Amino acid sequence: MHPNLSSMLHDLGYQELQFGSVRKAISGLKKHKPEVIVADFLYAYATNYDSNHISNLDSFLISLNKLANHSPKIIFLAEKNELKYVDELAQQYGQYLGEFVALPYQASSIQIRNVLA
Numbered sequence: 564m565h566p567n568l569s570s571m572l573h574d575l576g577y578q579e580l581q582f583g584s585v586r587k588a589i590s591g592l593k594k595h596k597p598e599v600i601v602a603d604f605l606y607a608y609a610t611n612y613d614s615n616h617i618s619n620l621d622s623f624l625i626s627l628n629k630l631a632n633h634s635p636k637i638i639f640l641a642e643k644n645e646l647k648y649v650d651e652l653a654q655q656y657g658q659y660l661g662e663f664v665a666l667p668y669q670a671s672s673i674q675i676r677n678v679l680a
Contacts, residue, residue, distance in 0.1 A: 568601060571672060575679050585619055589626045597635045599679060600627075604641035604665070606648040617652045624656045634661030638678055643667045 572579045577599060582588035588602075605619040616622075620639075627635075637660060639649050649665035664678050 568672075568675065571676055571679070572599075575676070577679070585623050588623055592623075592626055592630060596630055596633050599636045599638070601638045601640065601675075604639040604645060604649055604652070606641075606645045615655070617648060617655060620652065621656065624652070624660065628658070636661065636678065637663040638675065639663065639665045640668050640670070641665060643669070 569579055580591060580595060580597070582591050602620055602623070607616055607618055639652075641649060646665050646667060653660060653663065666674060666678070
């Protein structure tokens with residue numbers, strides 16, 4: 564869903580890894596310690612189980628905590644009407660988050676570059 568950031572990441576000296584699902588991204592954390600994470604935030608309006616999960620990224624953030632002494636920059640990209648829920652995610656999982664920012668999918672490449680630089 565997010566814009567293609569490949570050339571920008573390359574220009575800034577980052578190696579890009581893409582994962583098609585949260586499960587695959589969690590598995591990737593076992594092999595790589597990312598400096599930057601860009602993730603699509605999808606608010607969980609309803610779930611099929613009794614849970615305190617807020618979004619598609621709860622499990623990922625819990626897994627990220629297992630990387631001792633590692634706190635990457637995180638960019639959450641979301642629909643404008645869902646940006647407010649990123650604050651809820653931060654309140655619940657703030658202890659797992661280092662530096663993070665929430666941006667709309669329509670964010671300009673300049674805005675994203677400023678966060679990454």
